[in-house]
Amino acid sequence: MALNLFTPRTIDPPAAIEAATLRSDRFRLERETDWQRLELIVEALEKNRTRRISDEDLLELPVLYRKAASSLAVARETSLDAATLAYLESLVRRAWFQVYGPRTGLFAWLRSFLGGGWSASVRDLWLDICIALAVMVAGTVVGWLLVAGDQDWYYRLVGESAAGRAPGASKAELAASLEPTDSAEGLTFFAASLFSNNSGVCILAFALGFCFGVPTLLLLVYNMTMLGAMLWLFNDAGLTWEFAAWLSVHGTTELFAILLSGAAGLHIGRAMAFPGARSIMSAAAASGRRSAQVMAGCVIMLVIAGLLEGYARQLVPSAEGRATIGGVMLVGWLAYFILTPRPRAADGDAGAAR
Amino acid sequence: MSTPTARRTSASLLQSQQRRQRELITPEGLALPVTIAGRGARMGALLLDLLILFLSALALFLLLLGLGIGLLGDNFEQTNSMAVELVGVAMLILLWFSRYGYFLYFELGPRGATPGKRAMGIRVAARPAAGGANGASGGRLTAEAVIARNLLRDIEVFLPVTYLLGMLFGGAQADGVMGWAAFVWLMVFLCFPLFNKDRLRGGDLIAGTWVVEAPRVKLAQVMPATSKVQREDYRFGDAELSIYGEHELKVLESVLRQNNPEAMREVTQAICRKIGWTGGGGHERAFLEAFYAALRAHLERGMRFGKRKADKHS
Numbered sequence: 001m002a003l004n005l006f007t008p009r010t011i012d013p014p015a016a017i018e019a020a021t022l023r024s025d026r027f028r029l030e031r032e033t034d035w036q037r038l039e040l041i042v043e044a045l046e047k048n049r050t051r052r053i054s055d056e057d058l059l060e061l062p063v064l065y066r067k068a069a070s071s072l073a074v075a076r077e078t079s080l081d082a083a084t085l086a087y088l089e090s091l092v093r094r095a096w097f098q099v100y101g102p103r104t105g106l107f108a109w110l111r112s113f114l115g116g117g118w119s120a121s122v123r124d125l126w127l128d129i130c131i132a133l134a135v136m137v138a139g140t141v142v143g144w145l146l147v148a149g150d151q152d153w154y155y156r157l158v159g160e161s162a163a164g165r166a167p168g169a170s171k172a173e174l175a176a177s178l179e180p181t182d183s184a185e186g187l188t189f190f191a192a193s194l195f196s197n198n199s200g201v202c203i204l205a206f207a208l209g210f211c212f213g214v215p216t217l218l219l220l221v222y223n224m225t226m227l228g229a230m231l232w233l234f235n236d237a238g239l240t241w242e243f244a245a246w247l248s249v250h251g252t253t254e255l256f257a258i259l260l261s262g263a264a265g266l267h268i269g270r271a272m273a274f275p276g277a278r279s280i281m282s283a284a285a286a287s288g289r290r291s292a293q294v295m296a297g298c299v300i301m302l303v304i305a306g307l308l309e310g311y312a313r314q315l316v317p318s319a320e321g322r323a324t325i326g327g328v329m330l331v332g333w334l335a336y337f338i339l340t341p342r343p344r345a346a347d348g349d350a351g352a353a354r
Numbered sequence: 355m356s357t358p359t360a361r362r363t364s365a366s367l368l369q370s371q372q373r374r375q376r377e378l379i380t381p382e383g384l385a386l387p388v389t390i391a392g393r394g395a396r397m398g399a400l401l402l403d404l405l406i407l408f409l410s411a412l413a414l415f416l417l418l419l420g421l422g423i424g425l426l427g428d429n430f431e432q433t434n435s436m437a438v439e440l441v442g443v444a445m446l447i448l449l450w451f452s453r454y455g456y457f458l459y460f461e462l463g464p465r466g467a468t469p470g471k472r473a474m475g476i477r478v479a480a481r482p483a484a485g486g487a488n489g490a491s492g493g494r495l496t497a498e499a500v501i502a503r504n505l506l507r508d509i510e511v512f513l514p515v516t517y518l519l520g521m522l523f524g525g526a527q528a529d530g531v532m533g534w535a536a537f538v539w540l541m542v543f544l545c546f547p548l549f550n551k552d553r554l555r556g557g558d559l560i561a562g563t564w565v566v567e568a569p570r571v572k573l574a575q576v577m578p579a580t581s582k583v584q585r586e587d588y589r590f591g592d593a594e595l596s597i598y599g600e601h602e603l604k605v606l607e608s609v610l611r612q613n614n615p616e617a618m619r620e621v622t623q624a625i626c627r628k629i630g631w632t633g634g635g636g637h638e639r640a641f642l643e644a645f646y647a648a649l650r651a652h653l654e655r656g657m658r659f660g661k662r663k664a665d666k667h668s
């Protein structure tokens with residue numbers, strides 16, 4: 001093996017066919033050159049050295065594959081040569097993986113993903129997004145109402161450590177908590193936000209779709225009550241606009257990501273709860289593949305949100321500037337998701353998965 | 355040939371191998387046997403991949419540190435911290451994406467396996483049943499499936515592990531209940547492959563994939579290597595050849611391929627006892643090859659007439 005790493009292997013001619021006594025051996029010796037040729041092509045494909053394969057060989061590949069497959073079918077019924085059978089099985093399996101393997105590499109996938117695949121799968125989830133959005137709005141309202149009714153709820157929902165933001169704090173204190181910190185430590189903010197609560201919420205919301213989506217909804221409600229409670233607090237102090245602007249810088253991107261991942265989780269949960277004519281396993285697999293596209297996008301959104309939180313929010317102190325950035329991001333995302341056309345189904349895979 | 359305990363363990367090994375056998379129907383209608391990868395191999399592959407990721411991150415970090423020191427050597431302290439910070443942000447993004455990139459790149463590649471999986475001789479493949487409604491493309495591994503199974507890995511393993519590690523070493527948020535919840539979560543997903551017969555991970559279930567063994571077998575030499583003339587010394591009658599079946603033929607083939615004189619002597623004696631020959635010593639290989647050729651010819655002739663004999667008991 002090590003010896004022929006660099007030198008292209010040649011196919012040894014088989015021993016004299018006439019010399020073989022057994023019929024199954026003659027069968028093998030007659031076809032062995034074709035098998036070995038297929039093996040060489042498959043090996044080059046596996047090593048991703050497509051340039052080494054001649055056009056002739058590449059054209060022959062499907063033919064050679066079918067020949068080997070039919071040899072295997074015949075050999076199973078006529079030959080008891082265990083070594084040849086094992087070889088043929090392994091060869092046909094390897095060739096099958098190459099002939100019917102994934103057609104897109106990482107980069108080709110990434111291109112079609114950003115150029116429309118992502119938007120298309122987001123649009124496919126419209127119903128789940130509507131449900132998740134309704135739940136999130138409801139959660140915010142609930143949080144607001146709870147804290148408005150009894151301020152103790154604030155501590156239960158948000159906790160006590162939220163940077164001087166607590167009921168009873170003066171307007172000045174609350175306003176100060178929205179100011180950029182003096183040392184604009186973008187890196188630490190970025191790192192913190194990247195690994196913060198929100199990315200955890202996103203991934204959890206998706207993962208909990210497993211359990212028919214119920215935990216996903218609960219998680220969304222719980223997180224939005226927190227927002228509702230804080231909103232009430234700042235509204236009480238007359239700082240609604242400032243708070244909204246402060247939040248919107250990264251919030252439009254981040255909450256959007258949470259919305260999408262909640263919808264993705266819900267999509268899996270819905271498919272498992274109501275699989276229709278399919279089996280639960282295949283329904284879960286089909287919806288999982290679609291949701292995964294959306295989730296892969298959420299990862300990107302979270303990174304962008306982290307950058308915005310770490311830098312844009314620290315560098316832009318005015319509420320108007322912050323609101324503009326947040327608004328532009330929101331409009332940008334919406335336009336991207338709604339307007340990008342579905343990529344042409346190049347190999348029918350994307351269409352079949354749907 | 356072997357001690358009883360060895361035989362028992364090899365028997366249970368064979369049994370577990372058989373339990374992992376599945377069939378995969380190609381579009382040509384040919385049933386290909388596949389073996390589901392064992393749990394140990396998968397665990398080993400994951401650890402190996404993590405080790406590779408960790409080491410390359412470390413190497414990159416050291417490289418950047420070297421460059422950083424080069425930068426710090428200058429007197430521009432102000433711009434310096436900015437540059438270092440930018441490098442830090444770039445590092446973080448790179449690390450964040452490299453974990454996905456590594457698994458996605460390799461599993462979408464022609465081998466369908468990360469270096470760790472390759473070292474263990476396993477690969478990712480599409481689960482045939484998961485094709486469901488679209489039977490035509492069932493069995494083709496798609497990019498979406500690979501992404502889904504890798505995103506889920508984050509949730510299954512990385513998230514709870516980082517949380518637990520943070521709790522153990524950070525100590526700051528020593529929240530007992532949450533820690534136990536994370537631990538239970540981790541255990542549920544780690545044990546997931548133990549409780550289904552296809553050894554599916556949570557991600558495999560959602561993505562419609564499974565992990566199978568991908569052995570590469572070389573074409574072995576034609577077995578009765580000796581010429582016809584040499585073998586003509588031995589002649590076996592029908593009665594002698596109809597004692598053994600296909601299983602014994604397979605064992606005999608492996609004995610001949612291993613070419614261990616000790617084993618060949620034992621097998622020769624066993625066969626001679628069975629067929630009532632008194633063999634002279636010294637020509638075991640010639641005898642066994644002749645017997646193998648004759649038995650295979652006999653059994654294959656039966657096959658062509660639709661008669662198969664699985665082993666000596668049937």
